[in-house]
Amino acid sequence: MKTIGVLTSGGDSPGMNAAIRAVVRTGLDKHLRVMGIERGFTGLMDGEIFQMERFNVADIIQRGGTVLRTSRSAEFMTEEGQNKAYNILKAYGIEGLIVIGGDGTFRGALALAKYGIPIIGLPGTIDNDLAYTDYTIGFDTCVNTVLDAINKIRDTATSHERVSVVEVMGRHCGDIALFSGIAGGAECILVPEIGYTKEDVCRKILEGKQRGKRHNLIVIAEGAGGTVDLVKYIQEVTGLEARATILGYIQRGGSPSAMDRLMASKMGYKAVDLLLKGKSSRLIGIKHNKIIDEDVQEAMSLVKRIDEKLYEIADVLSY
Numbered sequence: 001m002k003t004i005g006v007l008t009s010g011g012d013s014p015g016m017n018a019a020i021r022a023v024v025r026t027g028l029d030k031h032l033r034v035m036g037i038e039r040g041f042t043g044l045m046d047g048e049i050f051q052m053e054r055f056n057v058a059d060i061i062q063r064g065g066t067v068l069r070t071s072r073s074a075e076f077m078t079e080e081g082q083n084k085a086y087n088i089l090k091a092y093g094i095e096g097l098i099v100i101g102g103d104g105t106f107r108g109a110l111a112l113a114k115y116g117i118p119i120i121g122l123p124g125t126i127d128n129d130l131a132y133t134d135y136t137i138g139f140d141t142c143v144n145t146v147l148d149a150i151n152k153i154r155d156t157a158t159s160h161e162r163v164s165v166v167e168v169m170g171r172h173c174g175d176i177a178l179f180s181g182i183a184g185g186a187e188c189i190l191v192p193e194i195g196y197t198k199e200d201v202c203r204k205i206l207e208g209k210q211r212g213k214r215h216n217l218i219v220i221a222e223g224a225g226g227t228v229d230l231v232k233y234i235q236e237v238t239g240l241e242a243r244a245t246i247l248g249y250i251q252r253g254g255s256p257s258a259m260d261r262l263m264a265s266k267m268g269y270k271a272v273d274l275l276l277k278g279k280s281s282r283l284i285g286i287k288h289n290k291i292i293d294e295d296v297q298e299a300m301s302l303v304k305r306i307d308e309k310l311y312e313i314a315d316v317l318s319y
């Protein structure tokens, strides 16, 4: 193998740059030509490709986002789009491809792998919604960003003796809410994987008030739905002032944490190593603190579940 390509696709996440850097520097160390593909699968279909050198990845390990930029491409999900992409890969002599992204990216990788191109995937998403890996690149930074916001919101909630409902991202996965909720000492954590009723939430708030709690912090995952309605309901039923904060895109940006940089560096190195060993259609992940790789199809067939024990702990500690 002489030439490999690297792209980032789907939602950006902090640590993607550290992963790109690791791929490029490991590739160069192994005397490979490393081609950077811009704007994900869209840029691949359009041939937005350039040869990467060491200087292209200098000074990026600490930056959020992705220097290769990213996109979500509907065209690439069609056979025509995939043919286009394959022909571009051939035209540039790219013999192995490393993709960094989430499940949409991996579905794209699977489609391309059918053409016989060796593909390795790195999990880059803030959502931590991939079952085959304990962590995804960007999740740790995201949780810390949410935590910082929760700490600030708590100051106001305490001062005004209010109920604060903080909505976080995560698509259909409750991990961002669960991890940041526990670390932030939330009174209530609402996730899509575990049902809740608005009545239960209000009961918890009122019981807490009776015990002398001066504020209530509720962290709700976007996938659990109905944040604004919940706030209205809480005000009506408890008679307490309640406010909603929808954190939005601040959760996706920012300088990656040490953990995300380290994980991205190890995974980027491993991706190049696997390609050179002739491996194909593998996803890299982390299980019990060890970097692992798993067949794409198998990894994608696993169903992500919430850590119920952790949820139980959150419930006990929030009393």
Ligand code: F6P
Binding pocket: 011, 102, 125, 126, 127, 169, 170, 171, 222, 252
């Ligand atoms: O997958 C990352 C994520 O930020 C999700 O948490 C969120 O639901 C989604 O992307 C938002 O997507 P977009 O960037 O297309 O608005």
